[in-house]
Amino acid sequence: MVDPVVRRGKSKRRWVFAGIVLLLVAFVWYRHSGHDPGSYGGRGRHGMLPSQVVGVAKVESGSMPVVLDELGTVTPIATVTVVPQLSGYLTQVAFTQGENVTKGEFLAEIDPRPYQIQLEQFQASLAKDTAALAQARSDLSRFEILARQQSIAEQQVTDQQFLVQQDEAAIKIDQANIDTATLDLAYCHITSPVSGRIGLRLVDPGNFVTSASTTGIAVVTTVAPTTVIFSVAQANLAPVLERLGQGAVLPAAAYSSDDTTKLEDGTLAAVNNQMNTSTGMVQLRADFANTDEKLFPNEFVNVHLLVNTLDHATLVPTQAIQSGVPGDYVYVVNADNTVSVQPVTTGPSDGTKTVITKGLTPGQTVVIDGVDRLTEGERVTIASGPSGPVAPGASVAPGASAAPGATAPKAADPKPSQNGHHHRRDENGSSGAASTPASQ
Template identity: 55%
Template sequence: MSDTPNRPAPASPTPPAAPPRKHRGRWIVLVLILLALIALVVVHVLRGKKPARGAAPQVVTVAPATLGSMPVTLDALGTVTPTATVTVLPQLSGYLTEVGYREGQDVVKGQFLAQIDPRQYEISKEQAEAQLAKDRASLAQARADLDRYTQLNEKKSIAEQTYSDQKFLVAQDEAAVKSDLATIKQYELDLIYCHITAPVSGRVGLRLVDPGNYVTASSSTGIAVITTMKPTTVQFTVPQNSLSSVLQRVNAGAKLPITIFNSENTKQLATGTLYAISNQMATATGTVTLRASVPNDDEALFPNEFVNVRLLVDTMQNSVLVPTPAVQSGAPGDYVYLVNANNTVSVHKVTLGPSDGQHTVITAGLTAGQQVVTDGLDRLNDGTKIQPSTGKPGSAHGASAARMGNASHAHANAAASTGSAASATPAASGASAAETADAASQAS
């Protein structure tokens, strides 16, 4: 028996556990099923989506560009300026004994207005006449003595000094007579001044002085104020940038007509003709003053009244005209929506000329006969499909509104903007019609 103790044999290493193949395969199957479901949903969604329908064409109003004439006008604020406004002042002092006019009365030149007490001037005239008689008698005596001294001097019977002195005495008496005559004329003029008459024809204002008052030649109030009512003038200003065209026409001999409207620019009051241009420019405002003559036979214009003036400078012939609502302003500048042959629109840049509110001149960028959109512009873009219409009532309304808006503009450029503003309502109505047509097509 061996003494060696029994030792346990070394344990062999434990082999690694096998992976759970069954669970891994299950997860792969679930992922594949999930991906298949997602693919099916995507395919179903893609197949179930309806094809997009094309946008319905926009219903708009179109109008052709035409050839016509366009008046070139300047609009300005003016003031009725009478040809004469006279304050009748007394030429001498005295008590006012009579007033011969009625307040607001129309008078003619030379008509009696007032009377100053003439008695003191009549007395002075009589004194001057008496002095004249005295001086004439002295002159007659001096002339008689001169005749006698002349005969004696020829015979050398008197001294030469006596003869010379007598000639000087005759000259002095003749001067005294002339002075008396001048004094008498002065008093006669004073008597004329006592009888005050109208220096011009016109309308008398309110009474400034009553009988019994003492008036003086230094009085600034005056007896009456007379203003000429007809003919009259209208004074207005134009900007310096517009002066060259006016001067060109005036220097060519043209008589430029003006039309005058009331302060609200709603009613025509009178017509006239430009006749004067100031010789200096106002540096503070950059304007020059013009004056027009107006007959004013019906006295529709009142002195110092504020009015609106429209000056016809020229008339452009054979110009390309489009309705003012067709003209738009934006990032491209001034443009119109031009109707293409395939019933689409394109943004077309143009150069604008004058406007009368209803039509605007296109100086470049458009030719007569081309179609432009005048109503329904708010939903248009470059390339938009349209359905043209030429007989839409809204367009007629827009043109009428533009003409009414033009009545209140102060300048030619303001007239175009006013016409565009007036066409906002029909444009909105055109857009509403387009929306209705689009909704109907989608509902069908």
């Protein structure tokens, strides 16, 4: 006979097991009956799958300028250190520091008196040797007459001819000494070798200067016109050389160091003849008129070199392009309001728009906002602007309000790959990793 206590324990366990089974059946029915609109894969009150709210934009056809943005240095055409070419005391400095000077303008003077005295000495030597030459030529004339009369020896005439030649050579030496002394006097009067802006005075009046000095008196730098030297990578050199080979004039614009203010327009003038093997860069020089002198010598500037313009290019907003396991890709909105992952090949970009060389055609619609919540084949709802729902293909800025009654977005795997991260390209074309939120 079974103990009544044992019988009651077994009956209690059967009731507990039956209750658990009923709870499981109720939970499964609840999950598939549409009463939980927030569950992943469930249906809402109207039996429709919940959709993500996204902003979209149309793929367009347009022009894209191919511009190289490089850091450059304003390099004057000429920078000249004015050094004395002879020794003496500096008696006068006539320039104002920091002013613009013209070529040949008087700058400073070295005491000219010693060189003036030396010039007078050479002039006296010339006068003496000139008189000696005149006497030698007169004697030669008389000797030639006497020689024809056979009154003197022929040797005496020959010796007199050599004496005349010596006096002629002495006169040439005297004239060269005079020219040298005259040049020294000119060097005492120091002038600007080029037009430009003169710097600070390096030597004060009263100092003794020499031709061996490397410091100089001042430095003159040309300001207008001027040049900017910048470097481009090896990969970007071929298009530049190709355009130059076609005879094209490539415009270059100089911007401030923060790349916000345009300073001057110019043109590419020259490409260096060799590559820097340590950096893989080659130097280029652009010419600028700089009439308003906004480009300051040795200033760092940003150079925007327009290499080419792509016409009828396929353009998409840069934020639509994602990076992941398949490479660069976008989410394309299909006719049934679902999205598909479309791998693309990108081209040049201006930060706002990017050229697509393969994978898209103008007229398609791509997702630009809410991309991190999408998966392949997911249904989407196009976000609304302030005046109502946005037409398919119209772009919506991040933060725009969704259509009334739209389902709140839920987190989902944003990539077609199986890992836990994706790379999102920002407006400047760079990519950064972003973690994937867990599914609700």
